[in-house]
Amino acid sequence: MSAMVCLGAIAGAFGVQGEVRLKSFTARPEDIAAYGPLYTEDGARRFEVTLTGRAKGSLTARLSGVPTREAAEALKGTTLHVPRDVLPRLPEDEFYHADLIGLEVFDTGGAPLGRVKAVHDHGAGDLLEIHASGRSGTILLPFTREAVPTVDLSLGRIVADPPHGLLPGDAERS
Known part of the structure; x- marks a missing residue:
């Protein structure tokens, strides 16, 4: 922060x-x-x-x-x-984009997915742009309760449950 x-x-x-x-x-x-x-x-x-x-x-x-x-x-x-x-204090389930940038992102099993590089709002809802070291490109993850069940600012981490097919290799894991 x-x-x-x-x-x-x-x-x-x-x-x-x-x-x-x-x-x-x-x-x-x-x-x-x-x-x-x-x-x-x-x-x-x-x-x-x-x-x-x-x-x-x-x-x-x-x-x-x-x-x-x-x-x-x-x-x-x-x-x-x-x-x-x-800035006004936000309710517990709301976040400033600046607070999310730089947070580490893990899947629900604890495997690292990367870090939040940016937050985008194109009108249909926020997207987290996640960059993983060793991976070319980034992942755009919908910032919804379903895809991002946990944001813990005190620990500097996000737990994500990406929709199937979003991550590279999802097809092989089916």
Whole structure:
């Protein structure tokens, strides 16, 4: 778990007055402005955020200290973070994506499957991208109670019961 959590990224400039296109990673996109100032990953810059509207696939916003289109464009690709302690406490069965990344994944028999590399949300539910050492590519595991019955943050591990056919070699084990 990290002291800073990524809530979004700057997708580029919007207009000529220094506004930015902002990609929000929060459950409700507009909540990105509700957590107080946002910081660059290294903490070197701090931005107050004022949402100004929506653009295709993103929000538009003014960031403090970004007065021109050139300054906004220079920030393209910058990720925006908040201190973890400003985020609300979640119910026991909910998790921030940042908490899942890096956790070790084991099958229900205790065999290691790999580590969570990323969490993806393509609209139909979250997917855990799992990378196993010695294996090329990654596995995309549905993040459902059926496929992931146990997440233990204190032990830094996930117990998974992948659907049949998801893992390499499942066909031979039938």
